[in-house]
Amino acid sequence: xxxxxxxxxxxxxxxxxxxxxxxxxxxxxxxxxxxxxxxxxxxxxxxxxxxxxxxxxxxxxxxxxxxxxxxxxxxxxxxxxxxxxxxxxxxxxxxxxxxxxxxxxxxxxxxxxxxxxxxxxxxxxxxxxxxxxxxxxxxxxxxxxxxxxxxxxxxxxxxxxxxxxxxxxxxxxxxxxxxxxxxxxxxxxxxxxxxxxxxxxxxxxxxxxxxxxxxxxxxxxxxxxxxxxxxxxxxxxxxxxxxxxxxx
Numbered sequence: 001x002x003x004x005x006x007x008x009x010x011x012x013x014x015x016x017x018x019x020x021x022x023x024x025x026x027x028x029x030x031x032x033x034x035x036x037x038x039x040x041x042x043x044x045x046x047x048x049x050x051x052x053x054x055x056x057x058x059x060x061x062x063x064x065x066x067x068x069x070x071x072x073x074x075x076x077x078x079x080x081x082x083x084x085x086x087x088x089x090x091x092x093x094x095x096x097x098x099x100x101x102x103x104x105x106x107x108x109x110x111x112x113x114x115x116x117x118x119x120x121x122x123x124x125x126x127x128x129x130x131x132x133x134x135x136x137x138x139x140x141x142x143x144x145x146x147x148x149x150x151x152x153x154x155x156x157x158x159x160x161x162x163x164x165x166x167x168x169x170x171x172x173x174x175x176x177x178x179x180x181x182x183x184x185x186x187x188x189x190x191x192x193x194x195x196x197x198x199x200x201x202x203x204x205x206x207x208x209x210x211x212x213x214x215x216x217x218x219x220x221x222x223x224x225x226x227x228x229x230x231x232x233x234x235x236x237x238x239x240x241x242x243x244x245x246x247x248x
Contacts, residue, residue, distance in 0.1 A: 022127055022207075022240060024181040026172045026200070027115075028072060028191035029133040031214020033233055034143055035110040039103050041067065046099035051092045053082060071215040072193030074134045074165025097136050109146050112213050114234030119152040121242050128154040130175035134165050154179050166191075167198035172205060188240070190233060192216060194224035201225045209236065 030036045044067050045060065047053070054060035063082055070078050075096055079089040119129050129152065133140045137158045144150055155178045159165030162174040172189050181187055188207045189200030192214025200208035201224075210221030210229040218229045230239060 021186055022188055023186040024128045024130060024176060024179050025122055025188045025190060025236075025240075026130045026132055026175045026205070027233065028193070028196045028214075029131055029135070029140065029143060031071070031192035032190060032196070032211055033112050033115040033131065034147070035112055036214060037107070037110070039100060039107070040071065043096050043100035043103055046102075047092055047096035050099070051088070051095045053079075053092055068215060070195065072134055072166050072191060072195035074159040075136075076159070077165055078134075093136075097139050100135070100139060101142060104142065104146070109143055111147050111149075112233055114232065114237075116147075116149065116152060118233055118237055119149065121237055123152070123154075125242060128179040128181065130154060130172075130179060131156040132162075132166075132171040132175060133158055137161065166193075166195040167202065169199055169203035172200060172203040176203075190236065192221075194220055197221055197224035197226045209239070 079092040083089045162170040164170045184204035185206040189205040190209045210226035213232045
């Protein structure tokens with residue numbers, strides 16, 4: 001088992017420093033390490049119906065479009081924009097979390113292919129693994145437990161535990177403090193939404209990676225400022241030099 005630090009020496013114009021040892025990788029959950037399969041959007045529709053958030057089909061369509069645009073952000077912050085009071089936002093968020101939990105129970109939850117193996121490889125290499133989310137702590141714990149990831153990660157964080165959700169830098173910076181990483185340059189942030197990318201950039205991460213297994217496409221992720229966009233987290237090990245390129 002190798003514990004030598006990973007050296008971040010990518011041929012990207014954004015890097016103008018010498019090699020940096022990667023100490024921490026911060027991963028988003030839904031759409032990045034956890035298959036979404038439309039569950040977030042379906043849970044939102046259920047929450048909107050149950051909480052009276054949208055009275056007409058047009059209002060619901062507009063609300064869903066906003067949810068897609070802000071995917072990755074704190075669910076409470078999203079509902080604050082869609083409701084007229086803090087009380088209504090809290091109630092709608094609770095309805096969403098309940099609906100999402102019901103859907104997970106009904107259809108199950110699936111990891112993005114290669115995610116668990118990647119976590120193990122990173123930890124074997126001495127790199128800390130953090131999971132961050134816009135969900136509540138209860139929902140995050142449910143996902144981690146159902147996927148059997150408790151022993152594969154070093155820290156998990158939801159917005160309430162960091163201060164603010166994405167696109168603010170609080171989640172990755174709190175992960176850095178919790179894991180004891182030495183600098184933001186030694187941190188990699190990975191996500192499937194523009195909010196994930198903006199959060200990583202605001203935190204000063206040494207590398208911000210977009211993945212195409214979730215909500216946003218390559219253009220959106222690059223426009224948000226991603227240093228590199230890859231097909232999925234399964235490709236991150238090669239990007240970081242954990243594996244040799246096996247493609248002939």
